[in-house]
Amino acid sequence: MAEQHRADVIVSCLHGRCPDLIPALQEEIERRGLTTEVEVVESGCRGLCAMGPVILLQPEGIFYTNVQPADVPELVEETLIKGRAVPRLTYKEPLTHKDVCYYEDIPFYNKQMRHVMHKCGMINPESIAEYIALDGYQALAKALTEMSPEEIIAEVKKSGLRGRGGAGFATGRKWESTRQAEGDVRYVVANGDEGDPGAFMNRSLMEGDPHAIIEGMVIGAYAIGAHEGFIYVRDEYPLAVRNLNMAIEQAREYGLLGEDILGTGFDFDIRIVRGAGAFVCGESSALMQSVEGKVGEPRPKHYHATERGLWDKPTALNNVETWANIPLIINNGADWFASVGTERSKGTKTFCLVGQIANTGLIEVPMGITLREIVYDIGGGIPGNGDFKAVQTGGPSGGCIPADQLDLPVDYDSLIEAGSMMGSGGMIVMDNHTCMVDIARYFLDFLKEESCGKCTPCREGIRRMLEILTRITQGEGEMADLDTLEALARTVQNASLCGLGKSAPNPVLSTLHYFRDEYVAHIEEKKCPAGVCKALIEYYIIAENCTGCGLCRRKCPQQAISGEKKEPHVIDLELCIKCGICHDVCKFDAVGVR
Amino acid sequence: MVDQHRINEIIDGYGADRMNALAILQDIQREYNYLPRKSLEWTAERLNVPVGEIYRMATFFTSFSLQPKGEYMCKVCMGTACHVLGGPRILEALERELGIKAGETTSDGKFSLEAVRCLGACALGPVMVVNEEPHGYMTPEKATNLIRKIASSDVEKVAAPQPASERASARPTVDLSGVPPAG
Ligand SMILES: Cc1cc2nc3c(=O)[nH]c(=O)nc-3n(C[C@H](O)[C@H](O)[C@H](O)COP(=O)(O)O)c2cc1C
Ligand code: SF4
């Protein structure tokens, strides 16, 4: 972002995948004598993960995907010296293979609204100077010098910001209760535990723009009167821990954290706590137990955390994305923030668009956008020969939304009405190769491991539901099981202590509601329509497609396939263990599942 | 083996406060690949908390292990995105290849296999990680080939003069003396 350079080469989504790319670029730029003109910036996630590493060349806005070190000489010669794009490296639409040269023309990006993630993938997250160059810490200066704590809280309330970690509690109200709670020690906490399997937006934010979270926390701490803050990060995210630590150090050096921030007399500092792989620790009371150095089990909520949280002191706990929205609200005003979104869901939300979708990656969209726009315009539709079946949101607490609800607006209330929830932003697209009974079983299996076991309805209820679902996927279910499942689900929902148990039945209930026919097929016809449940499927060779090439015969780990060269082969079902490798390797679509 | 001096260094790096228990255990786990029993006792003593409490933490959080792990830690993602894209088939293929189940270590102490929930690289699913190095877009075939490649490159490494005996002593075996003979 340095102003004095003629051009920037911004490299993203390395994820440790291509350590040689940046050195190769730097070397080539030096060799061609461009060092003073061109700067290479190693940046955070730009969202288009599946096509990384990606490079954005500024100011031209040329965008390259899948760049490898071997491409570097041509890239430098053609683009940086001659000013032409290298067609081989430009973005191709996944389904139409249309060539798109400029960043701003790519449909994946132009339906998005990147506010929170604005700096992610634009700046080097290791450099506070780059953050500051893009208006970073201006909101903090404004808040601390021009606004009273009450004014800040009023602004956040007016913006309509709701928590981005799941339940969507109004952030301004939470801060107000924390400020008004009795006691002189207060805390702020950022939840970066991101336990939802299939989601990584918080990771990208912490890695790509750590200062935004820190800035939001300092403003929040000032507003509620806290002097100490904690960021709780999953241990699986070492780069996030590193970048946050580095950002904290730099902020201290710049007088933006620590004692007497910006000479205003306000003291505040932040510590990082690493989680250790327990989904339930994302739940607020369990998280706070864990920060205190105890086993992360939820506590009964006789008191709200805003009154008695960390060490029984008033605590404002918010998701990292919630915190990162704060500087935007202070800088641009509550009205600007509230101008995006729906009546009751304001602003933008990040999602991880993954699963059976052409453009997998991290997206940020205005609240109220339809699922159809996300799946087809941004996501580019379903790859291969699949048909869209459902999109799962809300992680293990959420549900599956079927095709006939694709026009559902994505906001807190509509998602709950549809039997799912916003969650922290996982969005998993499923096509006709996904079995919905298996998905329900999968989530319960996950939750069985993650239930802390403190209360019986959650611990036992999940196990019993899982047993029933496992039976159904093995072809041993009965129709009466469906009623038992529903009854169990209601009990677990009503009688569990924390949010994990209360929402655990959602995946079961939503699939039962929308995809009952699949359950019935498993039970009555002993068939898995999606071809997933092993006990109910068999692989077979489609003779008219088989060229007798022998590839499957050689790859089968069980030697279950036989046949003469150039003759259709056959699978011996006695030997077959249904690993599906033959189906994977066949180039002629000659292996079917039934 | 477990060195009390080193454990104390780790504790002192954070300060002997209960609040740091989690971070201390994480560092010990990183250093030894598991939490040796002695280290739990020393930590409890230094932090002045009952050893049962420390033991409870060590068993509650899934990233801790009380058993030594193999030289190559293979984690196969069973997160939702990877599940939808075929993660379970990758795990099955590796279980077949290595002859162990998820959660176990091969008898030569070379490979540990684990099913984990989301590595935060969902866009590259199905994902597996071998000793912190991520591998995306896996298929059962690619996964078994990767393991075979590691196993064969390791043969060359072991063929070098001393390491074999060194590795044997560096890898504490489980004490079975108290277990009654089968049958
Ligand atoms: C089982 C469970 C897991 C949760 N995991 C997370 C998580 O990973 N990240 C998160 O921000 N919130 C998580 N939450 C929600 C938190 O309890 C809390 O509501 C949230 O962090 C508050 O922040 P917000 O108001 O900014 O959304 C979880 C809740 C439950 C019940
Ligand atoms: S509902 Fe489940 S996870 Fe929550 S406290 Fe009870 S047993 Fe633990």
Ligand code: FES
């Ligand atoms: S689901 Fe496998 S990495 Fe996220």
